[in-house]
Amino acid sequence: MSTCTRKGTPDSEMEAACETKTPTLEPSSATQLPESTNCLTCSEDGRYLSLGHCKGLSVWCASSLICAAEWLxxxxxxxxxxxxxxxETAYLLGTVDDMGVARVFAYHCEDIxxxxVINxxxxxxxxxxxxxxxxxxxxDYGAASISCNGALRLEVYHFPLEAWLKELKVLLSQKQKTEKRR
Structure with a gap:
């Protein structure tokens, strides 16, 4: 039994898709990912990777695989x-740890x-x-499913983004002043 595929048929399109090489980025020998990395996510714009691991979290530049910041x-x-x-220059990170504690972080100007802390x-x-x-x-929002004494509840949060962004600008200004003094 022979099969015949014509150009433009689903079979030929599937074969062409299978033959397409997906670009991959191989880490250099200098890139050392954190030990016991449990989870990973990518920013919507593809610029950063966030890794959750046994000692906290880290943010990596997706194009170079260089660690940009850590919270340990x-x-x-x-x-x-x-x-x-x-x-434009700030990312919100939502995490849960192995003890069931949820935290909200910001990655801004190479700092986390x-x-x-949610709970x-x-x-x-x-x-x-x-x-x-x-x-x-x-x-703008976060949602957590929380278990307490056998009861389960859903908590929805409206985050104070404007206040957090102002706080991040103040922290950046303080950091820049400290660096100028050195």
Whole structure:
């Protein structure tokens, strides 16, 4: 039995698609990814990769695979990460760690800043565990599914983006002043 494919048929289009080489970027020998990387996401514009790992999180330049910034904490293992653009030079990162703590970070001018902890544990007997945490495109909203004492609830947050962006500008200004003094 022979098969015949004509140009323009679904079979010939499928064969052409299979033969197309997907471009890949091979890391150089100098690129050392964090140990025990658990999760990874890419910014919407494709400029940055965010990695969650056993000591925190890091943001990498997607084109060069160079680490741009890190937020490192002992015993904080990030298991889920999301990244969305919140301004021209700022990205919002939403994370969940292995203890069920959700955090909101900003990556801005080669620094990672902790903006907010979603479920701060105030009472060990009423510990709330974040099961999932999602941020909206554009970074206006976040939603967390929280488990506490057997009950499950959904919490939706409207993020104060303008205030956070002003805070990031102040931090950048302070950093620049410190660097000029050196």
């Amino acid at each position: 904490q002992d015993r904080v293992e990030i298991t889920s990460i999301q990244m969305t653009r919140m301004a 800043h902790l903006l907010h 701060i544990m105030e009472n060990i007997n009423e510990r709330s565990i974040c099961l999932t945490f999602e941020v909206s495109e554009g970074a």
